[in-house]
Amino acid sequence: MRPTKLIDEVxxxxxxxxxxxxxxxxxxxFSNSVILGLQPRGIYLAHRIEAKLKEIAPKTDIxxxxxDVTFFRDDFRRREKPLNPNATKIDFIIEDQRVILxxxxxxxxxxxxxxxxxxxxxxxxxxxxxxxxIDRRFSRELPIEPKYVGRAVDSIEGQRVNVQWKEVTGxxxxxxxxxx
Amino acid sequence: MTEQLSVxxxxxxxxxxxxxxxxxxxxxxxxxxxxxxxxxxxxSLRDITVANLFFENSTRTRLSFELAEKRLSAxxxxxxxxxxxxxxxxxxxxxxxxxxxxxxxxxxxxHPDPGAALFLSKQVNTRIINAGDGTHxxxxxxxxxxxxxxxxxxxxxxxxxxxxxxxxxxxxxxLSNIYCLKTLGAEVMVCGPSTLxxxxxxxxGVKVSNSLDEVLNWCDVANMLRIQLERQGxxxxxxxxxxxxxxxxxxxxxxxxxxxxxxEIVVMHxxxxxxxxxxxxxxADSDQAIILDQVENGLAVRMAVLYLLASQIERN
Numbered sequence: 001m002r003p004t005k006l007i008d009e010v011x012x013x014x015x016x017x018x019x020x021x022x023x024x025x026x027x028x029x030f031s032n033s034v035i036l037g038l039q040p041r042g043i044y045l046a047h048r049i050e051a052k053l054k055e056i057a058p059k060t061d062i063x064x065x066x067x068d069v070t071f072f073r074d075d076f077r078r079r080e081k082p083l084n085p086n087a088t089k090i091d092f093i094i095e096d097q098r099v100i101l102x103x104x105x106x107x108x109x110x111x112x113x114x115x116x117x118x119x120x121x122x123x124x125x126x127x128x129x130x131x132x133x134i135d136r137r138f139s140r141e142l143p144i145e146p147k148y149v150g151r152a153v154d155s156i157e158g159q160r161v162n163v164q165w166k167e168v169t170g171x172x173x174x175x176x177x178x179x180x
Numbered sequence: 181m182t183e184q185l186s187v188x189x190x191x192x193x194x195x196x197x198x199x200x201x202x203x204x205x206x207x208x209x210x211x212x213x214x215x216x217x218x219x220x221x222x223x224s225l226r227d228i229t230v231a232n233l234f235f236e237n238s239t240r241t242r243l244s245f246e247l248a249e250k251r252l253s254a255x256x257x258x259x260x261x262x263x264x265x266x267x268x269x270x271x272x273x274x275x276x277x278x279x280x281x282x283x284x285x286x287x288x289x290x291h292p293d294p295g296a297a298l299f300l301s302k303q304v305n306t307r308i309i310n311a312g313d314g315t316h317x318x319x320x321x322x323x324x325x326x327x328x329x330x331x332x333x334x335x336x337x338x339x340x341x342x343x344x345x346x347x348x349x350x351x352x353x354x355l356s357n358i359y360c361l362k363t364l365g366a367e368v369m370v371c372g373p374s375t376l377x378x379x380x381x382x383x384x385g386v387k388v389s390n391s392l393d394e395v396l397n398w399c400d401v402a403n404m405l406r407i408q409l410e411r412q413g414x415x416x417x418x419x420x421x422x423x424x425x426x427x428x429x430x431x432x433x434x435x436x437x438x439x440x441x442x443x444e445i446v447v448m449h450x451x452x453x454x455x456x457x458x459x460x461x462x463x464a465d466s467d468q469a470i471i472l473d474q475v476e477n478g479l480a481v482r483m484a485v486l487y488l489l490a491s492q493i494e495r496n
Contacts, residue, residue: 068210071222071252071487082184082491084203085210093218121219 003162006134007151007174015150016045019131020052022148023100030060032126033098038115039068039086042103044165045133049102065090067101069114088118095123100148104163106132109144134161134174181206185488189301189308192317193359201363205327205335207484208477215251215479225254228490231284233276234311235261235291240451240475241311241321245288248482254490257284272296273303280306285493286486289313294352307489315350320485321450322356324478326364328470329401331477332446337364343395345371345431346405346458347420349378353405353450358384371395372431375420392431396441403448404433404459428457435462446470 007015027033030053037046043066050064070085101115112130119125131148136155153161155176164173182199193201214222230249234242242258249256259279270278276287288309289297294316301308312318326337333340342361348354348370361368362385369387370377377388389395396402407427421427433447447459447469455461463469 070210071214071224076224077227077491077493082488084183085207087210088213117223121214121217121222123218 001178003175003177005173006153006161006176009172012172012174015133016048016052019148019150020049020056023049023053023131024056026129027098027100029057030062032096033063033100034092034094035062035064035100035102036067036090036094036115036119037064038101038103038111039066039070039088041105041163041165042101044167045104045131046102049131063092065092067115067118069111069118072114072117074110074114090122093123094119094125096126097123099125099128100131101128102131104132105134105136105161106130106144106146107136107139107161109140109142112144113142133163136161184492188489188492189297189310190319190485190489191297191301191308191310193319193322193356193363194317196319196360196363198363198365201323201326201360204323204481204484204488205330207488208327208480211251211483211487212477212480215476215483221251221253223253224487225249225252225490228252228285228493229255229257229283230286230288230486231257231259231279232311233259233279233287233289233291235272235289235296236312238290238311240478241290241318244475244478245309245311245320245482248479248486249288251479252483252486252490254286254486257282272300276300276304276306280304286490307493309485309489312352314352315355316352317356317359318352319356319360320478320482321353322360323485324474324481325353325357325403325448325450326360327481328448328474328477329446331473332470333400337361337366340366340401341369341399342366342401342403343369343371343399344403344405345392345395345433347376347407348372348381348405349376349420350408351405357403358386362386369395369398373421373427392433392437396433396437396445399445400443401446401448402433403450405450406452406454407457409454424457432457433459433463435460435466438463438466438468444468448474451475 035046037043046064050062053062066089068086068088070083130146132146133150135146135149135152137152158179160177162175166172182203185200186197232245286307288311290311291313294314296313297308297310310319344354358368371389449471453464
């Protein structure tokens with residue numbers, strides 16, 4: 001079956017703009033807030049939002065890092081393919097900060113669970129919020145819910161949500177693939 | 181880019197491909213970041229048990245492996261020959277099978293006999309990491325040496341000139357380094373008195389010289405090996421060189437020799453150092469020496485090897 005287009009380029013940018021504004025509403029000047037994008041694909045959304053925030057509020061100092069969760073995953077030695085790590089780039093301490101974890105798709109919640117563990121290597125945050133581009137509802141295996149959502153998608157097993165980034169494939173796009 | 185090692189055991193560098201070594205380096209990059217964080221531990225190997233079997237003395241390698249295992253959250257058991265049933269006449273296979281009966285997933289072994297790790301890998305059902313087998317190989321040392329060079333001089337080894345100076349005959353570090361550097365594309369020259377250079381070593385594709393000055397002027401990196409006093413003849417009463425003083429005068433690296441060179445070279449030493457024999461204190465403590473970086477990198481590289489081998493172990 002041909003993939004269904006869920007979000008086109010225009011909507012994609014509108015969603016990022018809206019998410020950035022929602023963050024400003026809750027975090028004001030970001031003096032005690034940091035953004036952590038989850039490797040490998042959450043970092044694109046995190047940096048896109050960082051850029052938008054700097055555009056809206058040029059004077060604020062936004063801290064944004066990349067967090068790799070590979071060594072904290074719970075499926076090491078349980079999958080066919082080996083888990084290869086990506087780079088973690090965090091040049092600040094998150095002790096007593098309000099952390100915004102960012103990922104592209106929230107599905108079972110297991111990646112976010114690993115992210116919460118991995119994050120603790122950098123200190124004890126005051127609070128943690130979750131921001132995702134796509135929330136695949138009704139497929140959670142852990143009690144994890146996002147605070148900021150780009151688009152909620154009701155999908156069934158066998159379907160796959162594919163988020164494409166301008167930085168990787170040249171276009172911003174979200175598609176739903178169905179294999180029957 | 182390869183995602184998995186082509187081997188089940190790390191017996192030696194011989195048998196590793198260039199993509200294997202590059203995968204280990206890439207993985208070690210991330211572990212180096214981990215060990216420099218405020219919290220240095222990750223939970224990856226929390227359901228893996230590792231036995232460190234040391235049939236020969238070691239401080240640095242053993243400590244480095246044990247710390248690497250603990251940083252990965254593995255359970256660790258230690259064994260040393262001096263305080264074990266080996267003294268009571270138990271064979272190697274029996275010793276290891278007894279330990280494996282306690283459900284150990286991975287074995288790190290150092291042994292005085294060349295080939296012990298390979299032999300064991302064929303006899304028992306577990307993954308083996310060779311931490312040095314006699315005068316044969318010491319693969320993790322070669323990996324951490326090359327990793328340290330890569331960190332200092334960049335990832336491209338093509339045309340890089342590396343000198344290995346000292347007792348080449350008795351050195352497992354030299355052999356593993358030669359395999360590793362040749363696989364990565366570097367040029368290697370070995371240097372030492374003729375008595376300490378094995379015959380036909382040119383067959384491995386290395387150059388040979390008996391002059392330290394010639395070698396120093398040629399190389400980008402000088403890896404100064406320790407003179408292994410415990411392997412110099414011993415009971416056969418054979419001396420490979422007239423005296424320590426004469427060796428030191430001819431093959432010891434001094435600050436004067438280093439400063440007389442036109443370019444700045446990187447100085448390495450696998451430790452433990454005999455200060456004033458193969459390398460003087462001023463050189464060992466100079467900015468050109470990366471001896472302590474090697475130790476730090478050893479931890480990251482061993483974590484990478486343990487992680488990659490453990491990822492192949494199937495869960496029951």
